[in-house]
Every structure is written in structure tokens, then in C-alpha cells.
Amino acid sequence: MTVAVLGSGPVGQTAALLLARRGVPVVLVDEHERRDPVGSKAICQQRDTLDVWGWLGAGRLAEEGLTWTTARTFHRDAELFSLKLPDAGSALPPFVNLSQARVEEVLDELIARQPLIDVRRGHRVTGVAQPGCVELRCETKDGPRRIEADYAIACAGARGDTVRRTLGQHLEGVSFPDLFLICDIRADLPGWAAERRFYFDPPWNPGRQVLIHPCPGSQFRVDWQVPGDYDLAAEESGGALDRRIRAILGNRPYEVVWRSVYRFHTRLVPRMRVGRVLLAGDCAHLVAPFGARGLNSGVADAENAAWKLAAVLRGDAGEELLESYHAERHAAAVENAAVTTATMDFLVPRDDEQRRRRLDVLTRAAHDPAACAQVDSGRLAEPFWYTGSPLTTPDPGRPFAGRPPRGALPAPGPGVLLPDVTVASGRLRDLARQGFLALTTPGVRAEGLRSVGIPLGGALDARPGEAWLVRPDAYVAAVLRVGDQRAHLVPGVRGVTRIVDDVGDRAHAAE
Numbered sequence: 001m002t003v004a005v006l007g008s009g010p011v012g013q014t015a016a017l018l019l020a021r022r023g024v025p026v027v028l029v030d031e032h033e034r035r036d037p038v039g040s041k042a043i044c045q046q047r048d049t050l051d052v053w054g055w056l057g058a059g060r061l062a063e064e065g066l067t068w069t070t071a072r073t074f075h076r077d078a079e080l081f082s083l084k085l086p087d088a089g090s091a092l093p094p095f096v097n098l099s100q101a102r103v104e105e106v107l108d109e110l111i112a113r114q115p116l117i118d119v120r121r122g123h124r125v126t127g128v129a130q131p132g133c134v135e136l137r138c139e140t141k142d143g144p145r146r147i148e149a150d151y152a153i154a155c156a157g158a159r160g161d162t163v164r165r166t167l168g169q170h171l172e173g174v175s176f177p178d179l180f181l182i183c184d185i186r187a188d189l190p191g192w193a194a195e196r197r198f199y200f201d202p203p204w205n206p207g208r209q210v211l212i213h214p215c216p217g218s219q220f221r222v223d224w225q226v227p228g229d230y231d232l233a234a235e236e237s238g239g240a241l242d243r244r245i246r247a248i249l250g251n252r253p254y255e256v257v258w259r260s261v262y263r264f265h266t267r268l269v270p271r272m273r274v275g276r277v278l279l280a281g282d283c284a285h286l287v288a289p290f291g292a293r294g295l296n297s298g299v300a301d302a303e304n305a306a307w308k309l310a311a312v313l314r315g316d317a318g319e320e321l322l323e324s325y326h327a328e329r330h331a332a333a334v335e336n337a338a339v340t341t342a343t344m345d346f347l348v349p350r351d352d353e354q355r356r357r358r359l360d361v362l363t364r365a366a367h368d369p370a371a372c373a374q375v376d377s378g379r380l381a382e383p384f385w386y387t388g389s390p391l392t393t394p395d396p397g398r399p400f401a402g403r404p405p406r407g408a409l410p411a412p413g414p415g416v417l418l419p420d421v422t423v424a425s426g427r428l429r430d431l432a433r434q435g436f437l438a439l440t441t442p443g444v445r446a447e448g449l450r451s452v453g454i455p456l457g458g459a460l461d462a463r464p465g466e467a468w469l470v471r472p473d474a475y476v477a478a479v480l481r482v483g484d485q486r487a488h489l490v491p492g493v494r495g496v497t498r499i500v501d502d503v504g505d506r507a508h509a510a511e
Contacts, residue, residue, distance in 0.1 A: 001024065001025065002024075002027060002148075002149045003019050003025070003149055003150065003151045003152065004027045004134055004136060005019075005026055005028045005029065005152070005153050006136070006152060006163060007030060007154070007155035007281075007283065008028050008029075008032075008119070009100075009155060009157055009281070009282075010042070010103050010298070010299070011280055011281030011282075011298035011301065011302050012153070012155035012281070012302075013104065013107040014303070015153045015155060015305060016111060017056045017107065017110055017117070018056065018302060018303055018306035018307070019116075019310060020116040021055075022306065022307065022472075023116070023310070024309065024310050025116045025118070026116060026117045026118065027120060028111065029120045029136065029147065030119075030120070031124035033121055033122045034121070035104060039101065039258040040101075040182070040184045040219075040221045040258065041099065041100035042100045042103075042292075042294060043098060043099055043213060043215060044095055044096075044213070044292030045095065045097075045295070045296070046095055046381040047092045047093065047420075048300070048383050048417065049296045049299045049300075050092050050096065051090075051092060052303055053107075055430060056110060058110060061096070061098060061102075061103060062093065064106075064216065065096025066193065066214050066215055066216045067093040067095070067096050067194065068095060068193075068194050068195055068196055068213075069084060069094065069194060069195075070082050070083070070194060070196070071083040071195070071198070071377075072196065072197050073200070073375060074197065074198065075199075075363075075366065076200070076202060076203060077202065078366060080362070080365045080366060080372060080375060081365070081372045081375075082195075083406070085407065088409060088420065089419060089459060090419075091420070094380075095380070097214060097221070098215070098216065099184075099215065100295070120145075123138040123139075123145060123147075124138060124140070125162060125163055126138065127166050128152070128167060128277060129166075130277070133148050133149065133150055134149045134150065134152040134276050134277060135147075135148050136148075136149070136152070150276070150313065151276045151278070151309055151313075151322075152276065152277045152278070153302070153309075154167070154279045154280065154283045155280050155283055155298070156283045157281065157282045157283055158265075158283070160282075167274040167279070168274065169271060169274065171267035171269060171285075172267060172268065172269070173265060173266045173286070174265070174266055174341075175265045175267075176264045176265070176266075176348055177228045178225050178226065178263075178348050179226050179227070179261050179262065179263055180261070180264065181224045181226050181230065181259070182221065182222070182258075182259060182262070183221075183224075183241075183259045184215070184220075184221055184257040184258040184259070185219065185220050185221075185249070185255065185256055185257065186218055186220075186254065186257055187218065187220060187255070188218060188253075189214075189218075189220060189249070189252070195214070196212070196213050197211070197212040198210075198211050198212075198378075199211075199212075200362055200375075200377070204248065205224055205225070205247075208224070208226065209224075209347050209377075210223065210224050210225070210248070211223040222245075222248065223289075225347065230261060232259065232261050241259075264289070264344065265286040266287055266288065266337050266344070267286045268284060268285040268286070268333045268337060271326060271330075272301075272326045272329050273323060273325050278305045278322065278326075280298060280301035281294075282298065284301065284333065285297070285333040285336065287340040288343060288344050288378075290343045290347065290377060290378030291340060291379050291380050293336045293339065293340060293381045296381040297332060297336055297381070297384075300329070300332065301332075304325055304328060304473055307471070307472035308322055308325055309322070310472075311472075316493060317493045324389065324391050327389060327390055328384075328386050329384075331384065331388065331389075339379050342376060343376045343378045343379070346361075346375075346376035346377075347376075347377075361375055373405075379406055380407070383417045385400065385410055385415050385416050386416075386475055387400040387415035387416070391471070392414045392476075393414055393477065393479075393480075394414055394415075395413055395414050397463075398411065398412075398414065400415060411461070412459065412460045412461060412476065413476060414477065414479060415475065416475065417475050418460075423452065423454055425452050428454075429474040432470045432472060432474040433472055433474060434450075435450060435472055436450065436469070436471065437449070437450055437451070437469075437470045438452070438467045438468070438470070439452055439460070439462070440452070440453050440454065440467045440468075441454065441455075441462050441464060441465065441466050442455070442456065442464075444465060444466065444500070445500050446467045446469075446480075451467075466479055466481055467481075482500060
């Protein structure tokens with residue numbers, strides 16, 4: 001039983017490692033013979049992404065990354081407000097900045113040590129067929145090759161047009177007219193190393209925005225919004241790029257390590273499951289990078305896909321479980337698209353009404369704290385909450401209140417990712433990733449499922465007589481109580497048979 005993973009960027013690497021960790025053989029296919037080690041690319045790694053990589057053995061990514069805890073926002077030459085990121089009781093930082101190239105290097109080292117992963121570089125996928133399995137047609141320097149697998153995860157990235165087309169999918173949505181110039185700059189900027197800076201309409205980029213992120217090694221990633229006809233080569237040759245950089249740095253020495261120009265898109269495929277193939281990451285959805293929702297949502301795709309494929313291949317669930325991948329992760333992509341589109345409408349107003357509203361909000365935010373909440377420089381990446389999923393059983397005693405305020409987390413409950421807390425048996429999330437888990441309160445027993453006792457109250461706000469049923473991606477599927485007749489953790493998956501009052505059962509047996 002094998003899964004093919006198409007594309008070995010961070011999403012594909014994560015998917016391959018997660019499958020192998022669960023005992024599933026993987027063929028990891030990539031068209032490139034070697035990696036490009038230059039350029040920051042996706043740099044913002046969110047806490048829950050670091051948590052997944054830590055479970056895979058790449059905890060050093062959190063240690064190597066530059067931790068930033070403050071997001072500062074400016075309008076013209078005045079600071080409007082700063083946001084301190086919550087620690088959420090976790091040992092992991094809310095975000096680190098680390099170049100995509102370094103992430104790929106570390107994950108490649110793990111893949112090289114994993115005997116269940118067969119890496120096929122230099123294989124360009126030219127077709128995907130599903131004659132009762134997944135059949136990949138590939139072109140290589142040695143001629144055509146064919147690879148067969150039981151299932152596949154397509155992580156072929158934004159340029160995976162061939163894969164999408166053969167699956168009958170295309171990226172639907174919009175592209176924004178302005179371009180964005182990125183420069184990775186090495187310079188000494190005291191006091192800037194632990195904060196992200198966002199500038200609306202600064203004097204040195206009038207009418208547009210600039211975003212500055214700190215990175216390890218005294219590097220800074222600077223994003224300038226520029227006109228749609230921007231010409232990087234002309235700006236470099238005429239000295240305008242140097243003037244652009246010095247408007248921020250002053251007379252300090254600096255080095256441009258990498259630069260690029262790109263356009264932002266908001267696009268997603270209609271279906272993230274097509275038969276035996278699951279689409280993930282940029283192959284399935286593209287969003288503007290403000291808020292760092294691209295790579296981080298792709299890693300969440302990979303984890304969702306991996307545990308479900310592993311359950312199906314082990315015979316613990318029917319193939320219908322895979323449809324929930326589309327239901328959950330497409331909903332997440334829709335929310336990410338809505339959040340980032342709202343950000344882009346604020347950054348790049350499309351009509352006079354949006355322009356007037358933005359100017360009004362930015363002007364009022366200088367003296368009215370209530371207006372600061374309306375300033376949209378990108379809602380930072382957060383987990384998607386599966387409260388509407390077919391795999392989630394709602395709890396009337398814990399109704400989901402909707403998307404919480406920026407920087408806040410929802411209360412624990414069905415459909416929500418477990419808090420990153422530790423009990424006597426270890427980290428709850430690590431325990432959950434070993435397989436379906438019941439978290440039981442004192443005196444309660446969950447029959448037919450691995451259980452871990454938890455105290456009442458605490459980070460989960462667990463109540464007497466409850467058992468919390470947790471999926472292998474550490475999301476809560478249900479909160480059940482003694483006497484509850486529901487028989488399964490999730491539809492079609494072997495799970496808990498019943499919740500019983502353990503103290504009462506033992507007393508009855510002793511009579």
C-alpha cells in the first residue's frame with residue numbers, strides 16, 4: 001500500500017513524513033533535479049506548523065527561526081498601534097521567521113533517514129490516471145516513466161497546472177493588479193529583530209504599502225507594493241533600487257541577498273479530492289501572503305490528508321472518510337480566501353468607496369483605539385476550526401461563538417484544536433497523533449479506545465462525567481458523557497463503543 005506525493009516543497013515534504021511516521025510507504029516525486037537554496041520565499045512559520053514539524057523530529061526549526069512577538073503598524077510616518085502575540089500557554093513561540101530554503105533542508109535530512117520514503121527527483125508529471133489506483137506518467141532525462149500508487153497527494157504548487165488539468169481542476173478566483181517587490185537584505189538594524197513592521201502609505205513609498213520582517217543572520221525581508229508596470233531591471237540599473245532601500249535603512253551598509261517580483265492571487269480549486277487524489281497547498285489554493293496563511297495552511301492540509309489516508313490504508317476506515325478531507329480543507333481555503341481578500345481590498349482598494357473608507361479608518365486610528373481594529377494589515381495565520389465538519393459532533397454546552405477577535409483563540413470544544421498542554425502522560429497533542437484518543441475525567445472510562453486521564457477544569461475546562469474524543473490531528477471530534485449512546489468517534493471509523501461511569505461499574509461488579 002503506497003501513497004505518491006507530488007511535489008517536494010515544504011507541504012509535500014511534510015505530507016511524506018507524516019505518512020511515513022504512520023507506517024505508510026511513500027513515493028515522493030519532484031520535477032527538479034536539485035533545490036534552489038536562495039531566497040526567503042515562505043518565511044513565517046506559525047506555532048501549530050512548528051508543532052507538526054516538532055512531532056516529526058524537526059524541533060530545531062523552532063529554535064533556529066527568529067522569534068518575533070510584536071506586530072507594529074504605521075500610517076505614513078506615525079505608529080498607529082502594536083499587537084503583542086499571545087503565548088497560548090505553549091512552549092512554542094507564536095511565530096518564527098525562517099527561510100523556506102532552510103526548512104526544506106532540514107526536512108530533506110529527515111526524509112533521507114526515513115526508509116519508507118522513496119524520493120524520485122527529475123520526474124516531471126505529465127499525466128494522472130485512476131484505473132483503480134493512481135497512475136502517474138512522468139518524463140525524466142532517461143525517458144518516460146510510470147509510477148503506480150494506491151492514493152496520491154498533489155502538492156505540486158502554484159505551477160502544478162498539468163496535475164490540476166488532468167484532474168479536471170483549475171484555480172478559480174482573481175489576481176490583483178499591483179505587483180510586490182521582495183528584497184532579502186542583510187543589514188544591522190538595532191531594535192528591529194523581534195518585530196514585524198507594516199507601513200501604510202509611508203513617505204518613501206507614497207500611496208502604497210511596505211512590510212518588513214526580521215530573519216535570522218541580520219537579514220530582513222522587505223515587501224514593497226509597486227505599480228503593475230514596475231520594472232526591476234530598470235530600477236536596479238538606474239540606481240533607484242538603492243535609493244528605495246536607503247529610504248528605509250539610511251546610510252547603513254547593506255547587502256541584497258535575493259530579490260523577486262510577483263503578483264498576488266486569491267484562487268482555489270472547486271474540489272480538493274478527486275477520486276484517489278487529494279490536492280494540497282498551493283496546488284489547491286493561492287492567497288495573498290499578508291497574514292502568512294499560505295505555507296501554514298498547506299501544512300494543515302498535509303496533516304489532515306495523512307492521518308485519513310493512513311486510516312483507510314490500515315483498514316480502520318472506509319474510503320468515504322477521504323471525502324471529509326475536501327469538506328474540511330476546502331472550507332479552510334474558503335475562509336483563508338475571505339480573510340486575505342478583505343486584507344487586499346484594504347491594501348489595494350478597488351474603487352473610490354473602498355479608498356475613502358481606508359483613508360477614514362487610518363486617519364481615525366491615529367487617535368481612536370476603536371478604529372485600530374478596522375485596520376487590516378493581515379489577520380495572522382491560525383488553525384481552521386472544524387466546527388461545521390461532518391466529523392464533528394457539536395456540544396450544546398459548548399457552542400462555537402465564531403471567529404474570535406484578532407490574536408485570540410476559541411475556547412476548547414468540538415472542532416477546535418487541542419491546546420498545547422502537558423499532562424502526566426505527556427503532551428496531549430503528541431499523544432493524540434499516535435492514534436484516536438479519549439481524554440477521560442476522573443471516574444469515567446471510554447471502552448474500545450486508548451484513553452488518558454485528565455483533571456477537571458484546566459486548559460480544557462473539562463467537566464465531571466465527560467470524555468473528550470480526539471482525532472489523530474489533535475482536533476476534538478466530540479465531548480461525550482456517561483450514558484451517551486453515540487457509538488463512533490467519527491463516521492465510518494472504529495472508535496469508542498461507549499462511555500461508562502467506571503466507579504459505578506466497579507461497585508456493581510463487586511456486589
